[in-house]
Amino acid sequence: MELPPFELERWLDAYESDADVMLAESGVRSLSVDRFDLDVGELGYVIPTDGDPRFREEIATRYDRDGKEVVLTCGTQEADYLTLASLLDEDDHAVVVSPTYQSLESVPAAICSVTTVSTEPPNWELDVDAVADAMRPETRVVVLTNPSNPTGKYLGSGTVDALYDLVADHDAYLLVDEVYRMLADDPHEPAAALGPRAISTAGVSKSYGLAGARLGWTVAEPEVADSVRRWKDYTTISPPLLGQHIARQALGEQESEILEANREHAKGNRDRVSAFVEAHGLEWFEPTGVNGFPTIPADFENGRAFCRSVFEAEGVLLAPGEVFGHPQRFRIGFGLPTDELEEGLERVARHIEGG
Secondary structure (H helix, E strand, C coil): CCCCCCHHHHHHHHHHHHCCEECCCCCCCCCCHHHCCCCCCCCCCCCCCCCCHHHHHHHHHCCCCCHHHEEEECHHHHHHHHHHHHHCCCCCEEEEEECCCCHHHHHHHHHCEEEEEECECCCCECCHHHHHHHCCCCEEEEEEECCCCCCCCCCCHHHHHHHHHHHHHCCCEEEEECCCHHHCCCCCCCHHHHCCCEEEEEECCCCCCCHHHCCEEEECCHHHHHHHHHHHCCCCCCCCHHHHHHHHHHCCCCHHHHHHHHHHHHHHHHHHHHHHHHHCCCCCCCCCCCEECCECCCCCCCHHHHHHHHHHHHCEECEEHHHHCCCCEEEEECCCCHHHHHHHHHHHHHHHHHC
16 A cells, blocks of 8 residues: 555645644634543553444444444544545445545555546535446445535535435445534434445544544444454554543533534634635635635635745645645635634735735
């Protein structure tokens, strides 16, 4: 397996530590540890290593699944990686809906043949017939993020249902990264609730503001879940003890309060970005979640040039569209505290108007 450089992470690594305002962040502002009980007793491994059985059962009920179909991981990124590694061999084929988070294309492409099916602006709709045309007899999995990172497009339940029927007819799987799903005002049912040929990955980082907890999960039929467990023995072995402890509280009695506050926060900040986009003649699809994917201002050659110049002039870090395959766009994250967002937008506006 030969993986290419993770372009977004390399970009962030080069600039993040020196940024004054971080508008490339893709999650909701972090929750304070003060609201959680942090006493986990001894700092050992989580036993069993796929997560506390009671917590796995609690997560499973959200998907109308059984606890043995849930594997707790070190973040959603590990859930995606382990699931793809478990599903694919070199003779397989994967279909990936783009634009998407790079690992969801790069990991399968490092293992087998991949065909991408592009969604297009302005509405980033997915043509299920295009996915059907891309499939082959050896297609093992169709992969997407929903809501999308970077576009914020939230595919409706009808589209996801049609994708499920398609993969089921081909004896393939539908893998959906749903880490932003709970930021929707009225989330439709998760993919894994559709049936055994669908797999959901998620975690508490983006929707819940708990990126530092590093707690995610895969929900898949028992054969796939068991394969994920075997792969996990070679990576983190068990999920983080403290992260599991915090996540269980966040998904328990605190969940309604956390999600209500985060949705309201995201909505208010999205309105601020929408006004900024309109004021500067940019275009975007108004997103679900906390990421938007606007066009770059006309005076700049491409996303990298725009984002680099904003950073150098104003100390604001954005993510260039090139890392998502769209060089005339940039990703802006608006989940950070509102005062920081307003400061960042003011600086970017000053740069555009002065550029």
